[in-house]
Amino acid sequence: MEKTFLMIKPDGVQRNLIGPIVERLENKGFKLAGAKLMHVSESLAKTHYQEHQDKPFFGELVDFITSGPVFAMVLEGENVIDTARLVVGATNPQQAAPGTIRGDFGLTVGKNIIHGSDSPESAEREIGLFFDESEVLDYDLIN
Ligand code: CMP
Structure with missing residues (x-):
């Protein structure tokens, strides 16, 4: 079954939004296969966001993601990569539709x-990068 990576960023954690966000993802039908509250090191931040390393906002991005704990998740489900991105909404909350996580909770x-993977790769x-194999669990949901 397809898996994706989602990460509630420091603003979501510090605004007490872990519960409401996880509730939306669980209600959608995705299975939480891994989850942890953690600090992102500078080195992990730079590796994770390496595709943005030449962008003018790269320094700001690394500073922000390392500024407080994040809630990292592995979600499993049919077409979870694309469907989770629909639940998350457009990158810029100013363009994200109401009803999406970024559209309802984000401003800038x-x-x-929240971050969500954008492709199978x-x-x-x-x-x-974020999870050991032993931290991604295999179990069945009860319908
Ligand atoms: P994310 O999905 O985590 O992937 C890369 C991040 O870069 C993105 O969400 C935004 O938070 C951030 N980002 C994209 N464009 C800008 C920008 N113009 N200024 C600051 N941050 C940006």
């Missing part, structure tokens, strides 16, 4: 509450 593109890479 820098502090946009990035999902595999990001799960591997």
Whole structure:
């Protein structure tokens, strides 16, 4: 079954939004296969966001993601990569539709509450960066 990586950023954690966000993801039908509250080191932040290293906001991005704890998740489900991105909403909360996580909770593109993998390749890479194999659990949901 397909897996993806989602991470509630420091603004979401510090605004006490872990519960409401996880509730939306669980209600959608996704299975939480891994989850942890953690600090992101500068080195992990730079590796995770390496595709943005030449962007003018890269320093700001690394500073922000290392500024407080994040809530990292592995979600599993049919078409979870694309469907989770729909639940998360557009990168810029100013363009994110109401009803999406960023549309309902976010205000600025820098502090946009949550990150989600954008492709099968990035999902595999990001799960591997944030989780040991033993932290991704296999179990059945009861319908
Ligand atoms: P995320 O999904 O975590 O992936 C890269 C992040 O870069 C993105 O969410 C935004 O938070 C951030 N980002 C994108 N564009 C800008 C920008 N113009 N200024 C600051 N941050 C940005």
